[in-house]
Amino acid sequence: MSLLQLVDLEVRYGAIPALRGVNLSVETGEIVTLLGANGAGKTTTLRTISGLQHPASGRVLFEGRAIGDVAPHDVLALGVGHVPEGRRIFPQMSVLENLEMGAYRRRGNLREDVEHVFSLFPVLGQRRRQEGGTxxxxxxxxxxIGRALMSHPRLLLLDEPSMGLAPLVVKAIFEIIARIRSQGTTILLVEQNATQALQLADRGYVLENGEIVMSGAATDLLGDPRIRAAYLGETAAH
Amino acid sequence: MCFTQNFWSLLISGLADGFLYALIALGYTLVYGVLQLINFAHSEVFMSGGFAGYFVLQATLGSHTTSGWGSVGYVALGIAAGAAGGGVVAFLLERVAYRPLRRRKAPRLAFLISAIGASYFLYNIAGKEFGHNALEIPAPFTNLPWFSIFGAPVQAYYVVIAIAAISMLLLVDRVVSSTKLGKGIRAVAQDAETASLMGVNINRIISQTFVLGGLLGGAAGFLFGLNAGVVYTMGFTPALKAFTAAVLGGIGNVRGAMLGGLVLGIAENLPMGCVQTAWRDVIAYGILAIVLLFRPTGILGERLGRAA
Structure with a gap:
């Protein structure tokens, strides 16, 4: 059984279709990347998985259980962490409070988890009292990312973690994503930065106008001339 | 100098009014924080607290008089009953008047109409059931001065308000800044959608926020009624002033509501040595207009979901 499976998923914003018959699966332990241009439906896919959006038809299965109509706070409790587009830090809470929010549904001592996040991102440890917005x-x-890890997700949804960041920072974040996977968290990564995403991922899907137009092993996609033309900025070789 | 005349006693009555405004203003500001909605039926939450306190004391004490620690217990019971009454009404208000609109994603105006409707409904019901004359809550203490500060006599009533209000204000500050409920409230105020991704049940937090505001508003209703009696129209003016105070301090800002309440209470009382009491409301709303002219986000600023 796949950890996550999307079956013939249709999502609409009013009358406008955002996803049209999307089929996608993520196996335990994988990094799967979802590529596509702006407006292709990548963010909508993640939002539907975590319950912020509900499918018009089709199914979202997490560990075999249909979660299409489940509210976001309950999807989180099932083991899905979501790092939303644009980061969405609580701007007027400290770094520490932001991390505590990540563990909102858990009881007991968070110290070990906080220390774990600080070991992944030492700079956060230095800024623990600073407001998120600064x-x-x-x-x-x-x-x-650290906040999402605080809930111990089995599946982590990452929405464009490289957006607007300097190349060195992107590199550091991608290294951390690899490390998070090696520690046992499955990852579904939405990216526009196709090369780096495919270098990191096991498999990939390409979304265009709400439909999956291509999928396969990351290495194959990386070598595919159509991908190289559309997303890696190369002209197709003939 | 008219300002120095009775300065201390005007300051004391200003503080007492200010504490009540602060307690009521918190209800407006907390709800505004999580919903960006002015709950114009909060005046009736306040009124419900007054009536709840009155009836519970009637039922338990009847015509018995109290003294000493008995009086303290009497006041505490009244506050608890007022708070409970306010909390229950605020809870029902959210369920009946607002939640159905939220579920249907109604426009903002619909919430305003619903609030006004709920307010009319509640105070007319109260008027019909409990009569149009003020019901007096038997005072557990005398109206004679208890002691004096700089020559200004202080009645026990003022001491009761100060102690009760300061404890509640400190408590709510603590709740908002460091409990799980408080963190949930702040998270929803700052970014409701992301809060839900953290596992926060937004509907539950909204409900609890109404109850928290209702507890404070209801307790304030009883404290107010202790002096002025309880009547179905009692909520209108104090609640409108408290709303003013919340805006004055910075709507959505918890400490702003407290500060705004105290500033307003003092500012509208101090000039009473110089002008007739009819000027009181003119002064209160004049201050609001002037502050907003120069600082549109209030004294401490609109800081959604922040303790300070």
């Missing part, structure tokens, strides 16, 4: 973009992204 952090740099890269630090906010680290905080958003």
């Amino acid at each position: 952090l740099s973009g890269g630090e906010q992204q680290m905080l958003a």
